[in-house]
Amino acid sequence: MYDSIQVSQLKQQALSFVSGKEKAVQEMVDMIFSFGELGFQEVETSKYLTEVLKKNGFTIERGVSGIPTAWMAKWGTGSPVIALGSDIDCIPKASQKPGVAFKEPIVEGAPGHGEGHNSGHAVIIYAALAAKEIMQKNHLPGTLVVWPGVAEELLGSKAWYIRDGYFKNVDACIFTHVGTGFQCNYGDPGMNGLVSVQFSFDGDAAHAAGAPWRGKSALDAVELMDIGWNFKREHLKPTQRSHYVITDGGDQPNVVPSKASVWYYFRERTYEDIKTTYEAGIKIAEGASLMTDTKVNHKILGTAWPGHFNKPLAEVMNQNINRVGMPDWSEADQQLAVAVQKLVEAPKKDAQGKEINGLKKSIDTIKGSVPFSWGGGSDDIADISWNVPTIVLWYPANVPGTKGHHWADAIAMATPIAHKGSMAGAKATALTLIDMLTKPQILKEAKDYFVNVQTKEIKYQPFITPNDPPAIHLNKETMDKYRELMRKYYYDPGKYKSYLEQLGITYPTLEKKAKIAP
Ligand SMILES: [Zn+2]
Numbered sequence: 001m002y003d004s005i006q007v008s009q010l011k012q013q014a015l016s017f018v019s020g021k022e023k024a025v026q027e028m029v030d031m032i033f034s035f036g037e038l039g040f041q042e043v044e045t046s047k048y049l050t051e052v053l054k055k056n057g058f059t060i061e062r063g064v065s066g067i068p069t070a071w072m073a074k075w076g077t078g079s080p081v082i083a084l085g086s087d088i089d090c091i092p093k094a095s096q097k098p099g100v101a102f103k104e105p106i107v108e109g110a111p112g113h114g115e116g117h118n119s120g121h122a123v124i125i126y127a128a129l130a131a132k133e134i135m136q137k138n139h140l141p142g143t144l145v146v147w148p149g150v151a152e153e154l155l156g157s158k159a160w161y162i163r164d165g166y167f168k169n170v171d172a173c174i175f176t177h178v179g180t181g182f183q184c185n186y187g188d189p190g191m192n193g194l195v196s197v198q199f200s201f202d203g204d205a206a207h208a209a210g211a212p213w214r215g216k217s218a219l220d221a222v223e224l225m226d227i228g229w230n231f232k233r234e235h236l237k238p239t240q241r242s243h244y245v246i247t248d249g250g251d252q253p254n255v256v257p258s259k260a261s262v263w264y265y266f267r268e269r270t271y272e273d274i275k276t277t278y279e280a281g282i283k284i285a286e287g288a289s290l291m292t293d294t295k296v297n298h299k300i301l302g303t304a305w306p307g308h309f310n311k312p313l314a315e316v317m318n319q320n321i322n323r324v325g326m327p328d329w330s331e332a333d334q335q336l337a338v339a340v341q342k343l344v345e346a347p348k349k350d351a352q353g354k355e356i357n358g359l360k361k362s363i364d365t366i367k368g369s370v371p372f373s374w375g376g377g378s379d380d381i382a383d384i385s386w387n388v389p390t391i392v393l394w395y396p397a398n399v400p401g402t403k404g405h406h407w408a409d410a411i412a413m414a415t416p417i418a419h420k421g422s423m424a425g426a427k428a429t430a431l432t433l434i435d436m437l438t439k440p441q442i443l444k445e446a447k448d449y450f451v452n453v454q455t456k457e458i459k460y461q462p463f464i465t466p467n468d469p470p471a472i473h474l475n476k477e478t479m480d481k482y483r484e485l486m487r488k489y490y491y492d493p494g495k496y497k498s499y500l501e502q503l504g505i506t507y508p509t510l511e512k513k514a515k516i517a518p
Helices: 004-019 022-035 043-055 120-138 158-163 218-235 271-292 311-324 331-343 381-385 416-438 440-454 476-487
Strands: 059-062 071-077 081-087 142-149 172-179 193-202 241-248 259-268 295-304 390-396
Touching: 004 120, 004 416, 022 043, 022 120, 022 416, 043 059, 043 071, 043 120, 043 142, 071 120, 081 120, 081 381, 081 416, 120 142, 120 172, 120 416, 158 295, 158 381, 172 311, 172 381, 172 416, 193 218, 193 241, 193 271, 218 241, 218 259, 218 271, 259 271, 271 295, 295 381, 311 390, 311 416, 311 440, 331 416, 381 390, 390 416, 416 440
Parallel strands: 081 142, 081 172, 172 390
Antiparallel strands: 059 071, 071 142, 193 259, 193 295, 241 259
16 A cells, blocks of 8 residues: 555656656657548558557557457556547548648648547557556556547447447546646536438439439438438427438439438437437438338448546546646747637637637636536547546647637647647646556545446447447548558658658748749
8 A cells, every 4th residue: 555655756756757758749749640540540540659559568459349440558467457548530631731820731632630639649658658667666556558549530439349348347447638728527528429320322223314214313312311301400409419421422413323322420418319319310211212212221330428427537637637737838839829719710708708818828627517518529438438437638739719620620739739738638647547556445436436326327328239340441532542642741750850840830830921923
């Protein structure tokens, strides 16, 4: 057992370990930013991260859940088993130069880190390495498991990890996500859960002018399904969010489309309401198929539960957040942030009514379950949170007031803003790991909250069956198209101090220089 003086010494050592990794954190953040890989195609990112972990003594299991870019990296022995996760995928068409306050893609049309998932692994890996060093020196038992959120934007991996038993023996999970504030909340944060479903219609082709009466249009079915759904919206609860894209609308106008597909996200606040919404979608698809004499089938491409996070663990993390404090933003960081806010026409106030003006200077206070929520986004970390005591650390590495899932959200993500925010996140995570490893009471309380509060009445039920495969085909064509074009912009830390330096960007560049006419 450790007394409080010993624990505080170990925590001091963990802090100095992370402080010494500033350069490594910057390199990892910049490197993954430069890879810019979409969900299920995180080939370079996974190769790079597993190499770093292997070099540091972790054992890597690859191809987890049948997902080629998923892995589990383990170090240590015995209990407690603490998992550390963060997402790694990016956003379509979000390629953007960092540090400039205007639109300038690195590769036109290519994907990019317009959410900031390039920063999370630096946070957990350097925290894990700090814990590892202290565990070794002090013969502390325990197992650290570092894992990636593959295809988070598609809600595509975490329910599969749970289904396939990868979190069975895990005592607690620390998840980290890029944010604009520094916080760790507990309970129900008001997110929606969802199912992501593709509906595929099968009709019959015909000459669209010569014999249209002999064709059965699968595209008609898609359009009728969308119309049906848009009428249905009036009779859904205001907490739902649903949206779709037509992924296949046929080939050319003079051929009646024999095949067409539409991809829906059905979001709601509870398992039951997600299920009801999903079943309504299936009925409408069947109606569209009847109207057009086509056949329809559907398959799940992704899923997430509404989240619920662990109170005792969040309280420990929150104390450590307060100890670390907000990053020390420079004048240049603030100038870039204000310019980005102007660029995206950021609202004057956030959802809590606080002023949006540059980067945040103070820590957010810890919050419990929201009394009510109109719904919103989703994250499949929720599926893990209903199976293992889990917290999400939001670390301050991006600019407040942006739209999300947008190229402008990539601007700060390979600049000192992201580097400093990731360092702060790594410190708070390392301190929390030391608390968890030296004070068994914390994990006991976490388990007690999980069993007797969180899952007392609500039990996890997966949306996927034992047979649903992960949708690993997604994004393959897009990455095949852009990967080689992007490769020449991969960060080379041997040659350049930072990715900004490699791209020749003066930090910050607030305005685009007008091209001078010859
Ligand atoms: Zn995310």
